[in-house]
Amino acid sequence: MVGRQSKSGAKEVKEFDDTKAGVKGLVDSGIVKLPRFFIHPPEYLPKSSSTSGTSCFQVPVIDFTGYEMCRRSEIINEIREASETWGFFQMVNHGVPVCVMDDMLKAIKEFHEQPSEVKKEWYSRDHKMRVRYFCNGDLLVAKAANWRDTIIFDFQDGPLKPEAYPIMCREAVSQYVEHILKLRELLSQLLSEALGLKSDYLTSIECMKSEAVVCHYYPACPEPDLTFGTTKHSDPSSLTILLQDTIGGLQVLHQDQWVDINPIHGALVANIGDFMQLITNDKFKSVEHRVLAGRVGPRASAACHIYPNRARKYRPIDEFTSNENPPKYRETHISEYLTYFRSKGLDGSKALPYFRL
Numbered sequence: 001m002v003g004r005q006s007k008s009g010a011k012e013v014k015e016f017d018d019t020k021a022g023v024k025g026l027v028d029s030g031i032v033k034l035p036r037f038f039i040h041p042p043e044y045l046p047k048s049s050s051t052s053g054t055s056c057f058q059v060p061v062i063d064f065t066g067y068e069m070c071r072r073s074e075i076i077n078e079i080r081e082a083s084e085t086w087g088f089f090q091m092v093n094h095g096v097p098v099c100v101m102d103d104m105l106k107a108i109k110e111f112h113e114q115p116s117e118v119k120k121e122w123y124s125r126d127h128k129m130r131v132r133y134f135c136n137g138d139l140l141v142a143k144a145a146n147w148r149d150t151i152i153f154d155f156q157d158g159p160l161k162p163e164a165y166p167i168m169c170r171e172a173v174s175q176y177v178e179h180i181l182k183l184r185e186l187l188s189q190l191l192s193e194a195l196g197l198k199s200d201y202l203t204s205i206e207c208m209k210s211e212a213v214v215c216h217y218y219p220a221c222p223e224p225d226l227t228f229g230t231t232k233h234s235d236p237s238s239l240t241i242l243l244q245d246t247i248g249g250l251q252v253l254h255q256d257q258w259v260d261i262n263p264i265h266g267a268l269v270a271n272i273g274d275f276m277q278l279i280t281n282d283k284f285k286s287v288e289h290r291v292l293a294g295r296v297g298p299r300a301s302a303a304c305h306i307y308p309n310r311a312r313k314y315r316p317i318d319e320f321t322s323n324e325n326p327p328k329y330r331e332t333h334i335s336e337y338l339t340y341f342r343s344k345g346l347d348g349s350k351a352l353p354y355f356r357l
Contacts, residue, residue, distance in 0.1 A: 020120035022149035087287030107172035112217035138345030206309035220297035229291030237273035247299035281316035
């Protein structure tokens with residue numbers, strides 16, 4: 001592994017970044033050995049016993065059929081239990097059409113499989129760019145890179161104009177986001193009720209106000225045992241809604257064991273983010289997860305990170321604090337949280353403890 005501290009390591013990373021071709025460019029060049037800066041320290045790499053995930057656990061799968069009437073209390077109970085113990089659950093019959101989800105995954109692959117010369121015009125590390133393509137958001141600060149490329153669509157300042165999209169993404173992404181926003185409103189209600197609050201509570205405090213859709217592309221890897229698709233981390237959002245294809249590789253840490261989140265065609269994965277854990281004073285858990293690199297690919301996914309209002313400060317909700325259970329976190333706002341999260345990169349440790357009282 002090449003440390004970022006070494007001049008040769010930093011130079012190698014800079015030269016790779018300047019190509020704007022990403023991991024896909026390396027694959028297209030025919031490499032059979034990973035560049036040094038993609039190789040992770042042996043102590044962080046998955047042990048052979050953990051790469052397949054632990055089969056004695058299964059991430060909860062929640063059927064949303066009947067959420068408006070007869071099964072609402074049952075669904076809320078399932079969400080509460082999953083959010084308190086797993087931090088993750090899969091959703092089926094959630095209202096997003098399967099054809100819209102399939103088109104989204106197809107568009108992600110089509111973008112990343114364009115010639116490098118075409119897609120490099122979208123390449124940027126400027127967070128102010130609302131649509132940008134890059135390889136590893138933390139490439140310049142991480143100790144080792146992950147085997148993936150990304151295009152992000154940032155809706156935190158409102159809808160994007162049609163011309164803001166790469167043409168092959170325009171229809172698919174806008175259709176997908178339209179449906180995800182409806183699901184976001186439903187989840188805001190159900191999570192509020194699962195917390196024992198009024199159904200409009202999380203909406204009223206603008207905890208789930210805006211979103212960014214982060215679309216990852218994981219090519220087949222020639223040496224998957226030496227790197228990750230995504231290193232262990234938890235999300236800085238309030239909630240993340242994930243669309244994944246059927247390749248697999250996503251794992252969640254549960255009771256100190258890595259558990260596969262087995263893909264279900266037509267399902268979406270929801271996971272509690274750090275900000276939700278902060279405002280619920282640890283009632284709901286933001287849990288670490290990772291994506292393994294694989295010889296089979298490409299794998300595609302779209303993570304919709306749902307964020308609170310950037311203009312507001314947040315602290316643990318009064319209903320979850322008392323003399324016996326005082327606030328565990330200091331007041332903060334999402335911009336401060338994201339600044340710290342990005343400054344440390346995906347270094348294998350959570351950002352949340354930095355904000356503990």
